[in-house]
Amino acid sequence: MVMTGNKRSSSVVKAGNAQPKKNLWKPEEDLILRQYVETHGEGNWATVSKRSGLKRGGKSCRLRWKNYLRPNIKRGDMSQEEQDLIIRMHKLLGNRWSLIAGRLPGRTDNEVKNYWNTHLNKNISCCPAAGSKRKSTTITDYSNDGINITKKKNKVGTGKTSSTATTTTDDPMITSSTDRIPKDTSSDHQHHHHKEPNIESMFTSTSTEESWFYDDMDFESPSELQYYQYYLPSFSSNFNAAFAFDDEPFIGYMDSLLLFD
DNA sequence: AATACTTACAACCGCCAGTGG
DNA sequence: ACCACTGGCGGTTGTAAGTAT
Incomplete structure (x- = not known):
């Protein structure tokens, strides 16, 4: 973010103005x-x-x-890494801002949400901020949204989106993420009220030396992929991607979602 | 310089689930 | 079982500040 600090903090309320609607x-x-x-x-x-x-x-x-x-709140510019992570997480989780923010130390869900709405959402779409008058941040081109689930080693999946994939040739970023994660289903709010996988252990798991690909996601472990599976039931089923694993424990977790060749 | 328009983001809103009485 | 309270979430709004004309 180009802006440094809180541009509003120095002028919370215009002097002499009527009481602002927002307090x-x-x-x-x-x-x-x-x-x-x-x-x-x-x-x-x-x-x-x-x-x-x-x-x-x-x-x-x-x-x-x-x-x-709160202490340790990080403010100011989003690094390129943070932007990338937000984009990647959003692609998988949708508007689960608290979850996304949880992967960005010092960032709040509100900040991530705002950043997405004001920077990433428009820039990632096919029509980048036409006529934008503000200095825009450099955004990686994520226009390639072909779903591609493969494994680096012992690739089994086709690596191509099946014909039944819900994603279209249109940039999915343009559509509301809630379309991909229906809010009215019983799964709503389950992501934070039901027993959940241990997020940290998932992302720090070193149970395998292999990497796992989902689209442009490069998973460090099957557990990380499991994490996404948990939070995004449509993760594989909607995209109907064919993929398989040769790690038995993981298969136990994922068997209902696997499609073997 | 004045005005209109756009952008960024803090704050609010409504909803929902969990919890305790 | 019911109700009130609380915390958490995503969506939306209001407005200061930046930019263009």
């Missing part, structure tokens, strides 16, 4: 909230406003802390 946080409020949390810890947000004297609701306090005041 922007003032530095004094930030200070109060920060001090309160540092003293009492996070949680019980409903009581924060009462005990701290802030004229804010619990949700507002929680959001402010989580998205802005």
Whole structure:
């Protein structure tokens, strides 16, 4: 991001203007909230406003802390690596911003969401920010969205999208991700309320020296792929890609999703 | 310089699930 | 079983600041 810091922080409310419709946080409020949390810890947000004297609701306090005041919040430019990761994760998870943000240390779901909506979404589409007046960040060309699930070693899958793939020749980034992850299904919210795979262990697994490909995703382990399978049931079934594995334990996890040649 | 338009993002909103009484 | 409360999520909105005309 070209912008450094919070461009709004220095002018929270225009002097002399009527009360803004949005109640922007003032530095004094930030200070109060920060001090309160540092003293009492996070949680019980409903009581924060009462005990701290802030004229804010619990949700507002929680959001402010989580998205802005929390330590280790990384602000400012998104690195190329972060952009790539967001794009790749979004391609698989859709608008699961909290999940995506979880893979970006210091980034919040709100920031990732905003960044996607303002930078990546438009730039990745076939029609890059026509007439954009702002300095645009350099975005990798992700126009090639042909689904391609293969394995680096012992390739079994066809590596081509089947005829029944839900993706089309149109750039899937243009469509709402919620189209790919239906919100009304029983799986909604299950991603964070049901028992979930251990995300960290999945992404740090070294159980195999092989790499796993899904499209342009290069999985470090079957567990990482399992992670995506869990959070995106349509991950393989919708795309109907043919792939198989020769790691028995993984097959146990994935057998219902596998298509063997 | 003034104005209109665009962009970026903080904050809000509504919904849902979990939890405890 | 029911209800109220709380926390978390994704979607949307409002507006300061940047840019073009």
